[in-house]
Structure formats: C-alpha cells, structure tokens
Amino acid sequence: MTVSGEFIAFLALALVAIIGGVLLLNLTKVVHMVVALVFTFLSIAGLYVLLSAEFLAVVQVLVYSGAISIIMLFGIMLTKHNDEDDESPSVGRWKRLFLLLGILAFGAVFYIGIYDLDFGTTPVALHENNAEQIGMELFSKYVIPFELMSVLLLVAFVGAIVLSRKDDDEKEAEKE
Template identity: 70%
Template sequence: MTGEFIAFLGLALVAIIGGVLLINLTKVMHMVVALVFTFVSIAGIYVLLSAEFVAVVQIMIYSGAITIIMLFGIMLTKHDDESEAQPGKWRKWLLLLGIIGFAFAVYMGIYNLDITQVASNLHVNNTLQIGKALYTKYVIPFELASVLLMVTMMGAIVLAKKDVKEANKE
C-alpha cells in the first residue's frame, strides 16, 4: 500500500460520506457544507491524477462559485416549511441497501478488468499544455465564450436595473 493509495481511499471516503450526508441531512446549510466536502475531496482526487488545473478549477468554480450561488438561493427563499412529511426509517435502510448494491456492482464491474498501462507524458506541465492549446489552437472559441459571458452579464445588469427603477416608482 502506497501513500497515494491511502490518500485516494481517504479522499474517496470523504466524497462518499459527503454525498450520503447531503442526501440524509435535513438542514439546508448542513447539506451545502456536505456538498463542499464532496467537491474538495474530488479536487484532491484530481491532484492525485496529476490534473492540477482541473483541481484548481474544481475548487474555484464548484466549491466557490456554485456553493455561494446555492447559499444565496437558500438565504433569499423561504425554506422553513414544516408541513412536509418526514421520511420513515425504511427510507434510510433502502438508501443503505442501494449504496451497498451500487458499490458491489462497481466492484464486480472492475474486478477482472484488464487495463494495460501505457507510458505517457500528458501529466508533465499539463497547465502549460492547456494554456498553449487554449491560446493558440482554440483562441477563437475562447474569445467567443468570453464575449458571450460579458453580454450575459450586461443583460443581467440591465434587467436588474429595470426592476430597481420599477420598484422605486411604486
């Protein structure tokens, strides 16, 4: 057992526990924290796979931006409705049975899988390789995406400003 394998098992366990807690917790803020643990542990798995760029993007976009958007959505909506029926105990046992069944199916699917290892230099300076490809080969789609995001942001500002003006008139 190598240190990399132990780190993978720890990160995978945190990701699975975060996902299970996300499903089972009842308070929305606790669910978001469990989701953050899952996102960060997946970023750690990306680091183990020598995909540092994807790991940083995972942390910035998912653990940062998506989680903040979810928190704003939670804070701006009414979620204190207690009229919903609480799930029974059979739901937790069914969930546990489903998780065990899925884990067994995945284990059986990869147990006898024969994957030959091929030497590759893809992980060497992968951020540099992504940057070179992005700004040479894919520069036009990159610029079109940035123009699209800028137009979207301007549209959101115009719509928000229009709503503020209407609210001030009343």
C-alpha cells in the first residue's frame, strides 16, 4: 500500500474535524465551543477541496466558518448565560464514559455500514463546471426548499432583533 499526499491530507483534516467535534462537546465556555466548531468547519472545507468540490469548499468557509460562527457569537453576546460549571465530579465522569461509549458505538456502526459498500462503476462528470451543476440542481429541483430556508432565516433574524429589543426596553423600565 502506497501512502499518497492526498491520503495524508485526508487523515490530517479528518483528525482536525474529529478533534474539533470532541472539543465542542467537552469544553465548558461557549466561546471556546464556537472556536472548536470553526476548526471543524474549516477542516470539512478542506475535505471538500480533496473531493474536487471547490465551490462547496468556498461556500463552507464563507457561510459556515464565517457567517454562522459570527451569528453564534452575536447570539452569545445578546443572551444571558452562566459559564459556571455546577455539576459534581462524579457526574462528569459518567458523562465522559457515556460520551466515549457513544463515539465508539457510532464508529462501529459507521464502519459496519461502509465496509462492503459498492457504489458501482457508472461514469460521473467530476471536475467539470461544479458551480454550474450545483446551480442547475438548486434552482430547478430544490427551488422551493431554498426559498423556504431564506424565509426561515429572515424570520429568525427578525425574532432575534425583537428579543434583544425587549431586553433593552425592560432595562429602561427598571431604571425609571
């Protein structure tokens, strides 16, 4: 078995994605969790590059690593939260044990699911007009879900503004 640079890049990016996900679950400060999530998003963008889906990699970096992470940070800043850890050490041990068992079970099920998987040998036009192919699929077959998601994001954004305004109005009422 020869080890190629692509294989080493895949292993490195997969390791960063897994470490980012595990850190996301184990860190206690919310801002640190967002940083771990950004590392996971960036490594997934690198995996898209390895799959010759450069357009998806750029969208992953712009939308998820950039916009979603900043929205999460604004949400953290606009809401009240308590960073104190109030669980006992024995609960923390059980939580880590169940987390480890869950990760191992997921890995075993994933391995069993893809061990003898056969995708067939139908030729696919890869590396050719990725953005055009995605655009044709998105705006022909999936235009309704695409528009529904834009409306849902708009409603969520307006809701966040309304919720932040209520807190400001309550604070002003308390001062008077």
